[in-house]
Amino acid sequence: MADRSSGVEGVRRKNLGEVLRLVHQEGSRSRARITAETGLNRSTVADLVTGLVTAGLVREQSPDPTRRVGRPSPVVSANPDIVAIGVNPEVDAIEIGAVSFGGGLRERTRVALDNVPSAADAVAIVARVVQQWQQDALKDCRIVGVGVAVPGLVRALDGVVRLAPHLGWRDEDIATPLADALGLPVAVDNDASLGARAERLFGAAREHRDVVYLNGGASGIGGGLILDGNLIGGAGGYAGEWGQTRPGITANADRATDDGVLEDEVNRARLLRAAGLGAADDAVLTAALIGSEDIDVRAEVGRQRRILTASLGNAVNVLNPSAVVLGGFLSILREYDAQSFDAEVRERSLAAAAEQVEIQSAALGRDRLLIGAAEAAFAPLLAAPLA
Structure with a gap:
């Protein structure tokens, strides 16, 4: 019985x-x-x-x-004093945020780097920041866990980073040493998948159940796919690598690389160079691009927009989403002229498939990945609240 x-x-x-x-x-x-x-x-x-x-x-x-x-x-x-830590390691910086239960960042920092961090570097930096917060800013809070949003392939089974090419990480277990350093449970997932989750729960895709999300960062382009309200991970957890698809480029003048993938052509570093910037966050890049009359800036932005809209048209045709959400520098490309960008995506899609689609920039802005990472850390609490 x-x-x-x-x-x-x-x-x-x-x-x-x-x-x-x-x-x-x-x-x-x-x-x-x-x-x-x-x-x-x-x-x-x-x-x-x-x-x-x-x-x-x-x-x-x-x-x-x-x-x-x-x-x-x-x-x-x-209770806003229940907190999860969100982490996003990138090639030029590590962003760390303390996200309150119920939403909202109560602490955040961006640790700029001169060199691409190793997994051990990332663990040391995150541990140092969180331990300092535990002594002051978060001393009265209960931290339930840490979520790490990695720009690469993360195995769903155990959170091992199989490959983060721009970080140079291969088969890295970042969760175990970080958990040992902080005495907290650690969840690891792909950055764009976590960004998609955050925008679905709290942001631009909140009213949508079928969503294509693309995230553009210093490490390239990743993506998340939500169908019928469910985040799709694929057999091993590697679904959504939009940046590795090969774009259809009809004009040879628009091709910047030989046989390059989408993230080679639609690329944050190329925008920085066109704007005459070195390392810069998205706010600085946005200010440099939006409204610029510089001929090189306008040419590079236009080239990347043409390639990106073609790729999004393919996504609309294949998946028939009700929302396409763009985060990071991809949202900057759209906001350069949102009306014409959206119209071009529709022109490159089947009319029936594009009838209901809304094209939007990520509503959570620079917080999207940290909120998504924190949501992964909150998941065990939601599954068993009194455990």
Whole structure:
């Protein structure tokens, strides 16, 4: 005979996770609204919320008395002092952020680098920053874990970085040494997949269930694919490598490399050179490109836009998404002239496939990868809140 108590506990754990997920991903809500959204009865919701409050995961407060109609229902909010660390190592810098449960960065830093970091360099830098935060900025917080967004192929089974070509990492286990250094669980995934998750949950793709996301960074172009609300990882976790596809370039004058892949042609370093910049973050690059009258800048931006819109047209034809979201320097290329960019994508797509698609820049801006990485760290908490 099955153990009835374990079945009951399993149901309760699932319900706890559902309530916690609602207030984390959807925002503060009353007990009455949670009851309606989950389909659970009021007494069950009251018991679940009490358990989450006791565990320090959520907070309750009385509703605004000026808006009270009938019997008041307490408002449940995620505890912002529950924190996950998001990390994004790149060729020129390592970005680290502390993301509060319920959304929002409470701390962030960008550690600029003179040389491409090794996995050991990244572990040492992240450990130093987080340990300092634990002593001051986050001393009153509970850090539940670390998520690392890596620009490369990450094996879903164990989080090993199989290949991050621009970082020079091959078969690197960054999770174990980082977990040992901080005494915290560590989750590792592809940066663009995590960016896609963040934009789906909190950003531009929030109202969409079929999404193509492309992320452009110093290491190239990655992507994420969401179908029917599910992030698609593929057999090994390597799906979404848009940057490694071979673009169709009809004009030889637009080709900058011999037989190059998309990230060779649509390339952040080429934009920096055209703008006369060395190392620069996206804000500086945006300021240098948008509205520039320099002939070299305009030519390079136009060339890259033509190639990118052709690739996006193929994506629309194959996947028929309702949203295409662009992050990093790809959003800069779009915002150079968003109206003409969007029109060109539609012109390069089948009319029927493009009817419903919305083309947008990432709403979370520079925080998208850190928020996505933190979401990977929050996942075990959402699955088993009281564990």
